[in-house]
Amino acid sequence: MIVFSTTFHTKIPIGKVVVRGQEGMNRVQFFDAPPSKEEEAYSNHMDDLDHALDQAAHDPSVAVCVTDASLLLHGNFQAVLAAQIHVGGALVYAVHCPIGRVLAPDAEQAAIWLALCKTTTLPRCKSILVFTDSLASARHAVDPSVQSGQFLSLAVAHSLRPWLEASADQVVRFYQVPSKEEWQCHKEAHDFASDLKVSVGTHVLTSLNYLHAQGTKKCLDCWTTLFGVLSFRGNQFLELTNRLDKPMKLKYTGGGAWLSHLQGLPGFTTRCCCAILGHTPIGSFNAQFFPHQPTGCPCGAILKTRPHILGYCNCFTNHLKLPISMTDFIDFMKVNPRVFAFNTAPSGIG
Numbered sequence: 001m002i003v004f005s006t007t008f009h010t011k012i013p014i015g016k017v018v019v020r021g022q023e024g025m026n027r028v029q030f031f032d033a034p035p036s037k038e039e040e041a042y043s044n045h046m047d048d049l050d051h052a053l054d055q056a057a058h059d060p061s062v063a064v065c066v067t068d069a070s071l072l073l074h075g076n077f078q079a080v081l082a083a084q085i086h087v088g089g090a091l092v093y094a095v096h097c098p099i100g101r102v103l104a105p106d107a108e109q110a111a112i113w114l115a116l117c118k119t120t121t122l123p124r125c126k127s128i129l130v131f132t133d134s135l136a137s138a139r140h141a142v143d144p145s146v147q148s149g150q151f152l153s154l155a156v157a158h159s160l161r162p163w164l165e166a167s168a169d170q171v172v173r174f175y176q177v178p179s180k181e182e183w184q185c186h187k188e189a190h191d192f193a194s195d196l197k198v199s200v201g202t203h204v205l206t207s208l209n210y211l212h213a214q215g216t217k218k219c220l221d222c223w224t225t226l227f228g229v230l231s232f233r234g235n236q237f238l239e240l241t242n243r244l245d246k247p248m249k250l251k252y253t254g255g256g257a258w259l260s261h262l263q264g265l266p267g268f269t270t271r272c273c274c275a276i277l278g279h280t281p282i283g284s285f286n287a288q289f290f291p292h293q294p295t296g297c298p299c300g301a302i303l304k305t306r307p308h309i310l311g312y313c314n315c316f317t318n319h320l321k322l323p324i325s326m327t328d329f330i331d332f333m334k335v336n337p338r339v340f341a342f343n344t345a346p347s348g349i350g
């Protein structure tokens with residue numbers, strides 16, 4: 001296995017390596033697609049793509065690079081990059097090749113690397129337009145700081161800097177193409193990438209991002225397995241369901257599966273955590289840990305348990321039925337602001 005993890009420590013920001021001088025910053029431009037198709041700016045952006053491509057077809061000094069990548073989610077295949085270069089409306093260069101075990105953004109970055117390095121060698125080229133579905137990868141491609149795939153960015157800087165320095169008029173413009181639009185030019189590059197299938201083999205390039213993703217996946221699998229063991233999770237952990245009516249699953253992004261729903265309100269979060277973990281001053285808790293404390297409910301029930309509070313107790317409203325969804329649970333906690341709350345801090349706390 002070949003791992004490209006060699007990095008060069010540099011604090012030189014984007015643009016200054018690509019071309020010396022502040023003016024170089026404005027000669028590497030990015031045109032992001034608006035996130036929502038409903039926005040007027042979105043259709044304007046698609047019109048801009050058509051216009052830029054049409055203009056380029058009539059100007060032989062403009063090179064159009066279209067890049068894409070293909071990753072098969074099944075089987076043991078390498079990612080494939082594709083780059084097509086058009087000048088004056090004609091296809092002058094096209095390549096698709098395996099790029100090893102990498103993530104989709106890595107493969108796209110490699111496609112941009114190949115396209116830029118080739119385009120800067122074309123004679124009489126004054127302007128480069130790059131059409132890609134990932135501007136994040138495009139930004140990585142011209143950012144030589146420490147990162148996965150830094151060797152590609154350094155190669156881009158090595159090719160692009162002298163090209164930009166050759167004339168103050170020469171520019172590189174990156175346009176984001178939303179994949180779902182199947183914009184014809186980009187669809188061709190996509191199909192070109194998908195045409196090639198190469199198995200992984202024994203000595204294959206592996207990106208640092210890919211290894212990080214594999215490590216994270218293994219940790220998450222292990223965490224999920226452990227969470228299925230009652231002795232690890234805790235017997236009192238409240239089973240809640242997600243929007244698909246499936247049990248909530250562990251996740252480490254976006255604030256986690258549970259906390260991301262709690263809006264960051266300290267008191268509310270505390271009550272919800274107490275309720276979910278079963279660590280809350282109710283009768284069943286007192287019976288286990290503070291046997292001299294009261295265990296009954298003001299409504300008359302002999303034992304104030306969590307199922308009693310959530311499902312039946314007439315001290316509270318908006319009762320819940322099994323299975324309990326996270327959304328309904330949050331509503332119940334909001335409608336009943338004193339439920340599962342400590343009246344006073346227990347001895348030894350606070």
Ligand SMILES: [Zn+2]
Pocket residue numbers: 297298299300301304308312313314315
């Ligand atoms: Zn009650």
